[in-house]
Amino acid sequence: GAVVSQHPSRVICKSGTSVKIECRSLDFQATTMFWYRQFPKQSLMLMATSNEGSKATYEQGVEKDKFLINHASLTLSTLTVTSAHPEDSSFYICSAPKATRGEKLFFGSGTQLSVL
Amino acid sequence: QQQVKQSPQSLIVQKGGISIINCAYENTAFDYFPWYQQFPGKGPALLIAIRPDVSEKKEGRFTISFNKSAKQFSLHIMDSQPGDSATYFCAASSHSGGYQKVTFGTGTKLQVIP
Numbered sequence: 001g002a003v004v005s006q007h008p009s010r011v012i013c014k015s016g017t018s019v020k021i022e023c024r025s026l027d028f029q030a031t032t033m034f035w036y037r038q039f040p041k042q043s044l045m046l047m048a049t050s051n052e053g054s055k056a057t058y059e060q061g062v063e064k065d066k067f068l069i070n071h072a073s074l075t076l077s078t079l080t081v082t083s084a085h086p087e088d089s090s091f092y093i094c095s096a097p098k099a100t101r102g103e104k105l106f107f108g109s110g111t112q113l114s115v116l
Numbered sequence: 117q118q119q120v121k122q123s124p125q126s127l128i129v130q131k132g133g134i135s136i137i138n139c140a141y142e143n144t145a146f147d148y149f150p151w152y153q154q155f156p157g158k159g160p161a162l163l164i165a166i167r168p169d170v171s172e173k174k175e176g177r178f179t180i181s182f183n184k185s186a187k188q189f190s191l192h193i194m195d196s197q198p199g200d201s202a203t204y205f206c207a208a209s210s211h212s213g214g215y216q217k218v219t220f221g222t223g224t225k226l227q228v229i230p
Contacts, residue, residue, distance in 0.1 A: 006159070032215045043205060043220045044160070049213075057213070093159045103148045103209060103216045107159030 002028050002098045006108025013084055014116055021079045021111045023094030029074035030096035034105070035067075038091040050077040084115045119143055120208050122221030129228050135193040137224045139206035142187065146208035148216065151180065151191050154203045154223075163204070164191070196228045 003026040013019050023033055031052045036044040048069050049057040056069035066088075068080040077096075081088055091112050095105040121140045129135045141149075148167060152160035166173045166180040166189065173180045179192040193200055206221040 004159075009157075034218075041223075041225070043222045046218070049215070049217075095159070097216060104150070104162055104165070105216075105218060107152075107161065110157065110159045112157065 002026075002096075002106040004030075004094065004096050004106045004108045006094055006111055008111060009109060010112045010114075012114045012116065015085050016083055019081045019084055019113060021081075021092055021094075021113075023077045023079070023096070023108050025075045025096050025106075028096075028098050030077075030098075031074060033071060033077040033094055033096045035069065035077075035079050036093045036095070038093060038110075040091075044093060047079075052077075081113065084113070086115045089113055089115045119219045120206060120221040122206050122224060124224060125222070126225045127227070129193075129196045129226065131196065131198060131228055131230050133196050133228075135196045135200065135226055135228070136190060137204055137206065137226070138188065138190045139208075139221050140186075140188045141208045143208070143210065143219075144187070145210040146219075147211070148209045149180070149182065149189050150207050150209070150218075151178075152205045152207060152220075154205065156203075160205060193226075196226075198228045198230055201226055201228050 005024045007022045033050040035047045047062045050069045050071040052071045058064045071077040093110045095107045150165035151163045153163045154160040164178045177194045182189045204224045209216045209218040
């Protein structure tokens with residue numbers, strides 16, 4: 001199956017700092033990638049859709065200035081949590097379909113963000 | 117609005133038993149129904165999926181049953197094993213804005229006891 005690599009797997013930072021999370025498709029090109037947030041024992045909530053070469057599409061209620069998304073190449077999307085606060089602590093996961101309209105999603109292994 | 121409802125929230129099954137997880141959806145535009153398995157601290161992985169023109173799909177010990185008129189679908193895990201202990205998410209997707217948009221259920225934590 002296709003492989004999506006997410007890095008880092010875990011990050012601890014101080015309040016007010018920014019954190020960048022990378023999502024790479026290793027064996028396919030992904031013009032679209034999705035970013036999710038998952039709280040403990042809860043479902044995945046779609047935050048935004050990352051589009052290569054254009055602006056990301058954010059879901060209702062997600063602050064685009066807080067969660068910066070950049071999809072600079074066909075294999076890399078980044079999520080930057082700016083000026084992180086303790087309430088931003090969560091498990092962040094990316095996914096990508098192997099084809100633009102592909103139904104099968106391949107997920108990264110997730111990033112556990114803890115903001116002190 | 118929760119478009120995909122999943123039950124039960126948690127499930128304990130004896131080794132060798134059958135695990136059954138149910139989901140219901142509202143949006144008739146959904147055209148693809150995958151199930152994902154997630155282990156703690158990991159991203160979800162696609163387990164099995166079905167399209168609405170099929171009533172059942174089986175892959176090994178995993179079976180999806182789909183009832184289009186009732187807008188319900190379920191996952192059956194036969195001969196459940198301790199290694200199946202994980203959280204399972206049903207999902208439903210439809211084409212939106214040029215790509216497939218996925219809505220996840222609330223998840224079921226399955227524990228298979230020896």
